Each structure stands twice: as structure tokens, then as C-alpha cells.
Amino acid sequence: MYNSQNLIGLILYGHLNIANHYSLVCSVCYLYFVIWNFTRLMQTTITQLFNIQHPIIQAGMVWCSGWRLAAAVSNAGGLGLIGAGSMSADLLREHIQKCKAATDKPFGVNLPLLYAHIDQHIQVLLDEQVKIVFTSAGNPATYTSKFKAAGMVVIHVVSSTKFALKAQQAGVDAVVAEGFEAGGHNGREETTTMCLIPAVAAAVNIPVIAAGGIGSGRAMLAAFALGASGVQVGSAFAVSAESSAHELFKKRVIETTEGETILTLKKLTPVRLIKNTFYEQVQQAETTCASADELKTILSKGRSKKGIFEGDLNEGELEIGQVSAQLKSIRSAAEIVQEIMSEFEAVKKSL
Numbered sequence: 001m002y003n004s005q006n007l008i009g010l011i012l013y014g015h016l017n018i019a020n021h022y023s024l025v026c027s028v029c030y031l032y033f034v035i036w037n038f039t040r041l042m043q044t045t046i047t048q049l050f051n052i053q054h055p056i057i058q059a060g061m062v063w064c065s066g067w068r069l070a071a072a073v074s075n076a077g078g079l080g081l082i083g084a085g086s087m088s089a090d091l092l093r094e095h096i097q098k099c100k101a102a103t104d105k106p107f108g109v110n111l112p113l114l115y116a117h118i119d120q121h122i123q124v125l126l127d128e129q130v131k132i133v134f135t136s137a138g139n140p141a142t143y144t145s146k147f148k149a150a151g152m153v154v155i156h157v158v159s160s161t162k163f164a165l166k167a168q169q170a171g172v173d174a175v176v177a178e179g180f181e182a183g184g185h186n187g188r189e190e191t192t193t194m195c196l197i198p199a200v201a202a203a204v205n206i207p208v209i210a211a212g213g214i215g216s217g218r219a220m221l222a223a224f225a226l227g228a229s230g231v232q233v234g235s236a237f238a239v240s241a242e243s244s245a246h247e248l249f250k251k252r253v254i255e256t257t258e259g260e261t262i263l264t265l266k267k268l269t270p271v272r273l274i275k276n277t278f279y280e281q282v283q284q285a286e287t288t289c290a291s292a293d294e295l296k297t298i299l300s301k302g303r304s305k306k307g308i309f310e311g312d313l314n315e316g317e318l319e320i321g322q323v324s325a326q327l328k329s330i331r332s333a334a335e336i337v338q339e340i341m342s343e344f345e346a347v348k349k350s351l
């Protein structure tokens with residue numbers, strides 16, 4: 001990216017300086033290159049696709065990512081997403097309108113496709129002329145053409161190369177490839193981010209956004225080395241100051257140590273969460289070979305709302321990723337974006 005351009009600037013400067021002619025012109029040329037390179041910092045296919053400054057997408061997350069978080073991330077130069085998964089259609093409309101009022105930067109909506117009132121949610125997106133939609137948990141072939149016809153940029157979340165190819169076939173603009181480490185609902189394949197990203201990047205010819213285990217500049221740099229041109233960050237923003245998660249949930253997450261999260265409910269809908277009483281109930285049911293319906297009954301008691309939004313640390317479903325062990329404090333969304341970007345630049349230079 002900008003390193004090669006800097007080099008051209010330096011070579012130009014050096015050659016012309018040796019000749020000792022036009023030194024003023026050379027200096028101006030060099031300055032031009034430096035400024036040009038600086039303003040082009042971190043341009044990727046993802047920053048271009050969304051017209052954003054940094055290739056950081058804040059994941060849509062049930063009970064965490066309302067308009068406050070989405071607007072804060074977008075204002076910080078990333079892409080904020082409103083998580084429609086825990087909202088009624090009316091509430092989603094309200095959040096989109098508030099987000100529009102809070103930022104003039106691009107933002108989007110995460111839409112899990114398997115939800116009961118999906119048609120109402122889609123109507124809200126169309127009415128409100130939302131420009132970017134991240135779909136997940138469902139078949140991208142069902143709605144992508146409708147979104148594209150409305151002029152939207154469409155991204156689909158996948159957990160395998162097979163699903164990435166299906167999404168590409170459905171006409172999406174990019175895929176989020178989400179690895180096993182990720183918080184929330186996840187693929188059955190259990191493919192880690194380290195293995196998933198290069199496989200997906202080699203298979204598709206659309207941009208790849210890496211997700212799962214990314215909460216630092218180092219991790220973002222690794223994702224780029226693996227073939228991603230943007231990252232989707234969930235857990236780190238779930239415990240940001242602007243997240244609508246309960247303070248007790250945030251505190252529990254930043255106290256989480258390595259090995260405390262697990263991917264469970266694989267029979268029904270795999271989800272990574274912090275082990276607690278609810279998890280033990282699921283575990284007990286699974287070891288006694290409970291049917292999918294019995295598991296649904298355990299889950300249907302509004303567990304994610306209870307855990308994440310109401311802060312019931314025992315009976316609630318505490319969705320979070322493995323990266324939680326690295327999260328040590330509650331920071332603003334802008335601080336998270338800035339820290340990721342500055343660590344990314346510093347580590348890249350040090351390699």
C-alpha cells in the first residue's frame with residue numbers, strides 16, 4: 001500500500017538530489033508524496049466499498065449494538081452496525097432514525113435472516129433507505145437480489161468456504177468469514193479464523209472481512225496477512241461504553257480468563273458463551289440426549305436478553321468470544337478504533 005509509494009518518493013528524492021538540480025522541486029515532490037500517502041492510509045477494498053476511513057466494522061450484536069454504539073463507531077471512522085436481531089420492526093426504525101441524526105457517516109444494519117418477522121424488518125430497511133446490510137443466519141439467495149435492486153451494499157456472514165461461495169453466487173458484495181473463536185452464534189464446522197480466512201480468500205473473488213478473535217491491531221494485521229481486507233469486531237465493542245449491554249455483563253466479560261468460554265448448543269444453534277448455570281443446564285440436557293425441541297424450551301426463556309441486557313449472570317446466556325480474555329477495561333468505541341489502528345501501524349512497522 002503506502003510503503004511502496006513512500007519508497008518511490010524517496011527514490012525520486014534521492015536521485016534528483018544527487019543530481020543537485022531542482023532541489024526545491026524535489027522537496028515539493030517528496031512532500032506531495034508524503035501527504036498523498038498519509039491521506040491514503042489504510043485504503044482497502046473494504047474502506048472503498050463503504051466509503052469509510054478505517055477497515056474496522058463493529059459487528060451487529062443482539063442487546064449490544066443499538067444506534068449509540070453504531071453512531072460512535074461510524075463517527076470514529078469505522079463502520080457501525082445496528083443489530084436488528086433483538087429488535088421489533090418499530091424499534092429498528094427508531095434506532096435507524098436516531099443513528100441518522102447522530103452521524104453523517106455511513107452505517108449499516110445486521111439482519112439475521114431466520115427471524116420470524118423478517119419481512120417487516122426488510123420493509124423498515126427499504127423505507128428508511130438503509131444503504132448497507134449485513135445478513136447472517138440464513139440463506140443469502142433468498143433476499144440478496146431484493147436488497148441489490150434497492151441499491152444496497154450487501155454483505156453476508158459465513159463460517160465456511162462452501163457458504164462463502166454460495167453467498168458470492170447469490171450476488172453479495174463481500175463476505176464476513178467468522179471463525180470458531182467468535183462470540184455469539186457460530187458455525188458447526190468449528191473452523192478457526194486462522195484456517196478459515198485464507199481458505200475463503202483463495203476461493204472467492206469478492207472482498208473478505210475477517211471475524212472471530214479480533215480485538216487488537218495485532219490481530220487485525222494477522223487477518224490482513226491471511227487475506228482479509230477488513231475486520232468485523234464483536235466482543236470488544238460489546239463491552240464498550242456505548243454498548244447497551246448491562247454493566248454486570250460488561251464487568252463479567254472483562255474478568256473472563258482464557259478457557260472460560262465454550263461453543264455449545266451444537267445440536268440446535270451453536271453459540272459461544274461464558275460457562276455459567278445456564279450453560280450447565282444445556283450441558284446436562286445434551287448429555288442426557290435431549291431433543292432439539294427440549295433444548296429449544298431451555299433456550300426460549302429469553303436467555304440472551306436475560307444475560308446480556310438484564311445482567312443475570314447465572315440464568316442468562318452470556319454470549320462472548322474467546323478474545324474476552326484479552327479485554328481488560330471498558331473503553332469508548334472511539335478509543336477501541338484508535339487503539340486497534342495505532343497498534344496495527346506500530347506492529348506492521350516492527351515486523
Ligand SMILES: Cc1cc2nc3c(=O)[nH]c(=O)nc-3n(C[C@H](O)[C@H](O)[C@H](O)COP(=O)(O)O)c2cc1C
Pocket residue numbers: 059060061062064083084085086110112135136137157178181182183184185211212213214215232233234235236238308319320321322323
Ligand atoms: C453479544 C454478541 C451478540 C451477537 N449477536 C449477533 C447477531 O445478532 N447477529 C450476527 O450476525 N452476529 C452476532 N454476533 C457475532 C458478531 O456479529 C461477530 O461476528 C463476532 O462477535 C466476531 O467475533 P468476536 O466476538 O471474536 O469479535 C454476536 C456476538 C456477540 C459477542
